[in-house]
Amino acid sequence: MALPPAVELRRRNRAALLEQLHRHGPQTRAALTEALELNRSTIGALATDLAESGHLQETTGQSTGSAGRPSTLVACVPQSITVAAVEIRADRLRFALVGLGGEVLERSETALEDGDDPVSAVAVITGGKAGDAVDAVAAMPGLVDEGTVAHSTELGWVDRDVAADLEAATGREWQVVDTATAAAVGEWSRGDAHEARKLLYLHGGRGLTAGLVIEGRSQRGGSIQLGHIVVEPGGRECACGLRGCLEAEMEAFVFAEDIENATLAAGMGDAAARDRLRRSGEDLGRALGAVVTATGPDEILFGGWLRELYLSTAAPVRSALAETTLPHLRSKLRLRTPVLGDEGALMGAAETGFAAVFDRMR
Amino acid sequence: MALPPAVELRRRNRAALLEQLHRHGPQTRAALTEALELNRSTIGALATDLAESGHLQETTGQSTGSAGRPSTLVACVPQSITVAAVEIRADRLRFALVGLGGEVLERSETALEDGDDPVSAVAVITGGKAGDAVDAVAAMPGLVDEGTVAHSTELGWVDRDVAADLEAATGREWQVVDTATAAAVGEWSRGDAHEARKLLYLHGGRGLTAGLVIEGRSQRGGSIQLGHIVVEPGGRECACGLRGCLEAEMEAFVFAEDIENATLAAGMGDAAARDRLRRSGEDLGRALGAVVTATGPDEILFGGWLRELYLSTAAPVRSALAETTLPHLRSKLRLRTPVLGDEGALMGAAETGFAAVFDRMR
DNA sequence: ATCATATGTTGCAGACAACAACAAACCTCG
DNA sequence: CGAGGTTTGTTGTTGTCTGCAACATATGAT
Incomplete structure (x- = not known):
């Protein structure tokens, strides 16, 4: 038989088992039985199978403290x-x-x-x-x-x-x-954004990009050029050839050090630095407004140097966002900074x- | 047995067969065998099964003109x-x-x-x-x-x-x-936008909305409030409470008749009407620029009364779009009107x- | 008319998951 | 400390499914 019929089913279950362990860490066979909605015997067959092939490591005799025979713990073999x-x-x-x-x-x-x-x-x-x-x-x-x-x-x-x-x-x-x-995928799977259904991650490097992830899965073309949202029609010329791109308008802040300096200066009463920060936050918020209206995320993370910018300018970002998105889209929206850092x-x-x-x- | 093991596989195949016929019309059993990558005998079993349950109608003895036993044609029973x-x-x-x-x-x-x-x-x-x-x-x-x-x-x-x-x-x-x-789903499945991978449909009714469909499937929250993209920060007050929404800025064109009148007037040399049309097209193009940057479609359809607006103002729409999206996103983009009408x-x-x-x- | 070709049909084998009965290993309670 | 209850792993059985191969059938080509 070139393609045995039920082999596919077996493979699906094997993949599901490995994915479950990969994502949720070591678990007992009993827990797997419940999570995958398969029979005990099926889980048993799969587990011994995968243990023999070296993908899993089974540890037996883990007394749980509750009644009944203790379930064998099964964990991935990383290598x-x-x-x-x-x-x-x-x-x-x-x-x-x-x-x-x-x-x-x-x-x-x-x-x-x-x-x-x-x-x-x-x-x-x-x-x-x-x-x-x-x-x-x-x-x-x-x-x-x-x-x-x-x-x-x-x-x-x-x-x-x-x-x-x-x-x-x-x-x-x-x-x-x-x-x-x-x-975004990282924060969803290994960070604390697992509940977000539509997660928008903003990344500040030398350019500004964004990524949209729906229920943990990246989308075809979920890659967004945040820096080239036009916030000022006919504004400053951008390296990309357009005018008024967010990146061009925020040029002063393309490197993280500037933000720290500006924040420091603003904290010491430098009105010009304060003004620049505020305007950058507003530009960011406006660009964000368009992206939010177009994609409807329920969580936004500010990563890269946008993290620092956001921490310094949360108020103008939020108010500019409030002026450019419907209340309904905003109400379900959480703005945060990522936990995994860079x-x-x-x-x-x-x-x-x-x-x-x-x-x-x- | 409450849930026989391979029943799921059977159900999957049955669904695949019905979907294939639903989407691609009546086909021979041989064609189905190839399309679903199943064995002749499997297709045979499924087909007779579904014919008995009244979902399919089989017509035998269709001489195709080529050699070999003619394949039986199988079609859906609509009812x-x-x-x-x-x-x-x-x-x-x-x-x-x-x-x-x-x-x-x-x-x-x-x-x-x-x-x-x-x-x-x-x-x-x-x-x-x-x-x-x-x-x-x-x-x-x-x-x-x-x-x-x-x-x-x-x-x-x-x-x-x-x-x-x-x-x-x-x-x-x-x-x-x-x-x-x-x-968008309709145009993809029953219209001529089947090749579009990311299809953006713009609908003009009393409000302006948009819908994004990726490979024919609607996305969770693919519903976009195009009319509430802010194209003029601090602009006209909109019914939604924001300022400068596309809908508010294009207020003059909320009903289709106005466009026809304006087009007529513009054609007869009315400079004011021409100007209003051009500005509306530019506003639409700018809003569209943000949506395109955020979602990256490869085809855009102008539906509802936006169809008429687009037909009258394609040039300003395109030029405003050109000023607000990266060349790369624009180069793969086709702008059209839908074929299914309303x-x-x-x-x-x-x-x-x-x-x-x-x-x-x- | 005969052969080649393409397709439907039938019997068989391999594979698989659910089930049930049994075995094992823990807890609790007297 | 032993009996009973409880939870879990294990094994043999069963029903279902699909692919395969051989056969039957219906057409066109020679």
Whole structure:
């Protein structure tokens, strides 16, 4: 039989079991039985199967304190499935090898100079390790569509087929996602934004991007060029050729240090700094208003240097948002800062890889 | 056995077969075998099964002209599964009973006076027919979220639980979707926008709404309040409480007749009319720019009276769009008018119902 | 008329998950 | 400390499903 009939069902269940353990950590067989809505015997068969193939580790004899035979605890074996994750920025490169269950098995980081090509740096930093990984994902700031970076302010790329370049440099396939979407996935899966149904992550690097994630899954083209929302028709010229882009209008704040200085100066009574902060917050809020009206998220996270900007300018951001979105969209909306810091994108890239792995198993 | 193991697989295949026939029309068994990637014998079993249960009609002995035994043609029986679809506008109500395969079995329409409650009119127009339908879907203009209309300029509703009201009035469950999203689904499935991966439908009624459909499937919260994108910060006061909303700025064109008059006047050299048309087009293009940047569609359809506006003002719409979106997002974008006219929403509502029916079968 | 071709049909085998009965391992209570 | 209750793992059985192969059927080509 080329394609046994019920094998597919088996595979689906196997994938579901691994995904459950990956996302919710070690559990008893009994808990798995309930979570997957399968029979005890089915779970038993799957678990022993996966334990034999080295994907799971079963620990028996865990006295729970309650009546009845204690259930055997089953946990992932991280090394059995690994995903290579890379986060590219203009000034540095991060790499992590993440195992099944979410454990970070290896990690490293290098600085990039202006002029270095991040793609060849990826080949160096991953060494041979990416080859062993079941999936590999690279996150980078910009408008990403199916392996191609259509536009990236930070990296200065237009229509670069990064997936192909990465494959040429490392000898393996790569998924390419944008940093903001990756960070959103990371915050949803490994942060504390798990309840958000529509999560919008704003990322401030050298450019401003945003990523939309619905119920934890990134969307085709959920990559949003927040920095190129026009907030001032006919305003300042932007590097992209348009006028009045958020990025151009907020030019003064393209690097994080400026915000800290401005916040400091504003705190010391510098009216000009205060004014610049306020206006930046208002511009951000206005751009955000359009994005919120168009996408209707229920949670917004301010990441990268937008985190600092938001913490300094929450009031103008909120008031500008209030002036540009319907009360109904606003009322269900929470504005926060991410909990994973600048790790979110790397973790999210890994999770994106695992999602693909589980999908492929079915 | 309460839940036989492979029954689920059987159900999935049965649903897939019906969906295939519903969407692509009558086909031979051989074609189905190829499309569903199942064995001849499996298709045979499913087909005879479904023919016995009255869902399918098999016609044998269709000589195709090519060699080999002629394949039996299999077609849906429309009456076997029906969906009730309703399109609500402030001024009229449309009803259609659509059968499996897409055939419209019944249809009717009534005018509504200001002050009539559309919900009770739905009970009247559907009569008892909605009760027999397997699913029922109502499309209405506004921001719809899980059966509740959060905001509707046209109907003047805020946070009305329409699904509950419809159920109370008609004695059956209803899905509620917004007109623009429904129309997008309709154009995708029954119109000529089937290749569009991300389809944005703009609907002009008494308010302006938009609906986003990705690969033919409506998204949770794909309902967009286009009319309340702020195009003129601090501009005219809008009924919603904000200032500078597209709807408020385009107030002069809230009814279609005005556009026809303006187009006529502009054609006869009326500079003021020409100017108003141009400015309306620019406002629309600017709002659209923000939505495009935030959602990245590859096709935009101008429906309702926006169709007329677009036909009269394509140039300013396009140039304003060009000034507010990145070249990359624009290059893959097609702007068109719908082919189903004002039938799209009704057809799309029915398709939404069928999608739910097939989902439920799995 | 015969052969090649394409398709429907039938009997069989492999696979799988639910079920039920049994075994194992814990707790509690007297 | 032992009996009973409780929860969980294990094993053999059963019903269902799909793919396969062989056969039957209906057409066109030679």
